[in-house]
Amino acid sequence: MNLFNLRRPAPKAVVEPRQMPQQPSTGNLMPKHNRATPVFVRGQGAWLWDDQGRACLDFTQGGGVNSLGHSPDALAAALANQAQALIQPGSAFHSPVLLTLASRLCQATASDQAYLLNTGAEACEGAIKLARKWGQRHRNGAYHIITASRGCHGRSLGTLSASDPTACSRCEPGVPGFSRVPFNDLAALHAAVDSRTVAIMLEPVQSEAGVIPATREYLQGVETLCRELGILLILDEVQTGLGRCGALLAEETYGVRADIVTLGKGLGGGVPLAALLARGAACCAEAGELQGSHHGNALMCAAGLTVLDTVLAPGFFDEVQDKGRHLREGLGRLAGRFGQGPIRGQALLWALPLKENLAPALVAAALQEGLLLNAPQPDVVRFTPALTVSRSNIDEMLQRLTRAFARLHARQQSRREMPA
Template sequence: MNIATHPFDALMEITARPPTVFVRGEGSYLWDDSGKRYLDFIQGWAVNCLGHSPPEVAEALAAQAKLLLTPSPAFYNGPSLRLAKALTEHSCFDQVFFANSGAEANEGAIKLARKYGALHRGGAYEIITFEGGFHGRTLATMSASGKKAFEPLFEPKVPGFPKAKLNDLGSVQRLISDKTVGVMLEPIQGEAGVWPATDQFLRELRALTREHGLLLISDEIQTGMGRTGKLFHYEHAGITPDIMTLGKGIGGGVPLAALLATDEASCFEHGDQGGTFNGNPLMCAAGLAVLAEVSKPDFLKSAADAGLFLESELQRISARHGLGEVRGRGLLLALDLKHPIGASIVAEALADGVLLNSPQPDALRFMPALNVTREEIALMIDCLDSILTRMGAARRVA
C-alpha cells in the first residue's frame, strides 16, 4: 500500500507521527512499506528487549495460540502460574498480579497501597511521588506523575500524591504525615530525560520508609527486565522494595505487565482487583520466553557490557561536539544536548534511517534492544556524529 493511500485520518490524532508506516522488524532493524531500513534505538520505548520479532517470542506465541488463548481470569492457566513462580524466584517478591500495561500495573500498585493503608495504617492513603516522575496515563497514574504537562489536564485529579524531589531525602521526610502510606518512584526517571536516583538515595529512602512503616514502591516499568544490566534495578542498590511494577520489556513486544508484592504488602481481597485479559496464557507464554532469555547470566553481562560501550561512545561524541553529560545506566541512557535541538536531531536521524528519541528538547534518550551489537551501536554513533557535525557547521555559517 502506498503511503498516500494510508487512511491516517481514521486514527485519533494523539501525537505527531511522521508519515512512515512500518511493516516488518527483525532484531535492531525496522522496514517501512517502501522497503527502507531503519536502525532502531527506541525499540518501542524500551519494550522490545530482545529486538523486533525475536524468534523465542514468536515461537512461544504460535505454540500457545494453538493451545489456549484465554480461559477467563476466573480460572487458573499454566503459563500465568509458571511465569508468576519464575518472577518470584528471580526477585524478592512473593506474589504477582498480571496486567496488560505498565499504567495498569501502577494503578494496581496504588490500589494495593491504599488497601494496605486502610487495613494497617488507619486509613492512610497518600503516596509520596516525585517531581519529574512518570507512572502512566490513567487518571490516577497521571495524578501520581510529576510531569508538568499533565498538571492542567483532566481536572480534578485524583488526590493523594504529594511530590518530593528526586535524590533529596529531606523533601520526602517533610511530606510524611499520618496520611502517608508509601513512597513510589522510578529508579531512573525516563520521560523526564533519564534522571537516575542514586544508589545511596535509594538505600536511605528504604531506611526512611522502614522507620515510618511505609511501603516502598519501585516502578520498574522501564528499568526492569535487564534494562540497566541487572534483572531488576533495585538490585544495584541492594534494597528490597515492598511492591514493584514491571511492563514494557517483560513482554518483549506484546502487552504484558506485572504487579509484584511481598506477602506482607499483598492484601487484596476477592473483588478488589481484576481484569478481563489479565494473566492470559498467550501473553504469559511470551513473558516466559523473555524471562528465560533475559535472566541468563551471560545475557545480562552482555547487556551491561553493551551499555558501557554505548556510554563511552556517547561521552566521546559529547566531548567532540561540546555537549553535556551522559546520564543513566546500562542500556537506558541520555545525552545532554545543552540546547533544544533534540527534535531536529530526531528528524534528521529518521531521514538517515536511524530512530532516536528526544524525551525533552535538550536531551536524547537511547533504549536499544538488550542484545544490540557493538557494530549497531557504532552505526548509530556515526549517524549522530554526522548530524551534529552538520548542525555545528550550519550554526557557524548562521
C-alpha cells in the same frame, strides 16, 4: 393454485464492496502524539524496514518495549505455538502459562505474589490500590502517597495523579491523595511524611524526565526511612526492569528491596504485558479488588515467559552491562566532540543532554540518516536499544548520530547566514 408461487422474488440488494485503500493511511486514526512519517512493515533485531524498502537502525525499540529486539525467533515461535493451543480462556479462569509466569516472576524477584496485567499504567494503578488497602489494615486508614517531582507513572487516572505534569506534558492531576517532593532529596521526602502517608512511590531512574537516575545514597536512604516510619516503598520499574539497568530489577543495582514493584514494557518483549509484584505484608489484596484488562491472557504470558527465560540465561546481564559500557563510552566521546552532555544513565538506558532545546530537531536529522531516536524532553535524546543489541550496532549508531549532528549544525549555520 398456490398464490405464493406466483410472487416474483424480491430483487437482491446490491451491496457495493467497500473500496479498500491502495496504501494504508492515517486518516482513520484518532489523534495521538505526533508520529514520524515512515510506515514500517518488517523488523529484525535492531533494524526496521519501511514500505519503501529503507532500513532504519532502531535505538528506541518502542521506548524499551522490544527488550529482545524486533521479531526475535524465540518470541515469534512462543506466540505461534501458544496461539494454536490457547489464546485467552477469560479473565475469570487460569491457564498453565499464566500460573507458570507468575511463579517464575516471584521466584526470580524474591516476591510472594504477582498479578498480571496489560500495561505498566495498570500495574502502577494496582500498586496504588494495594498500598491503600495495606494502609486500611496496618496504618489506621492512611492513604496518602508521596512521589517525586518529574516522575511519570502512567496514563490512567490514578497514575496521572501520581505523575508530574512538568515531566510529562500529558499528565494532569485527577484524584486526591498524592504529593510530590524533589527527586534525590531525602530531607524533603522525610519532611513530607505524616500520619496520612501510606507509601513512597519512586522510579529508580526517571526515564520520561530525561533519564535521571536516583543516587545510591538516596534510594537506600528512602528504604531506611520507610522501614523506620512503617510505610511502604513502591518502586516503579516499568522503565527499568527486565535487564534494562543490567539486572533483572534496578533495585538490585542499588542494594534495596521494595515492598511493591511494578513491571511493564520489556516484560512482554513487544506485546502488552505487565506485572504487579508484592512482598510480605503488602500481599493484602482480596479477590476482585485489583481490576485491570484481561489479567494476563495466555498468549501474552507465553511471551513473558520467553523474555524471562532469555534474560535469566547465564551471562545475559553481564553482556548487557558490557554493551552498556561500550555505548556509554561512545556517547561520551561524541558528546565531547559536539560540546554536549554530560551523558547520564545505566546499562542500556542512556540520555544525551543538549545545550539547547534541539532534541526534536536532532531526532528528525537522525531519521534522515536512517536512525530512530527518542526525545523525552526538548533538550534530551534518549537511547533504549534492544538488550540484544550488538557492539557493531552501537558503532553504526554512533556513526549515524555523528552525521545527524553534522546535518543539524549545517542547518543551523545556514539559517544564521541567511539575510534578514
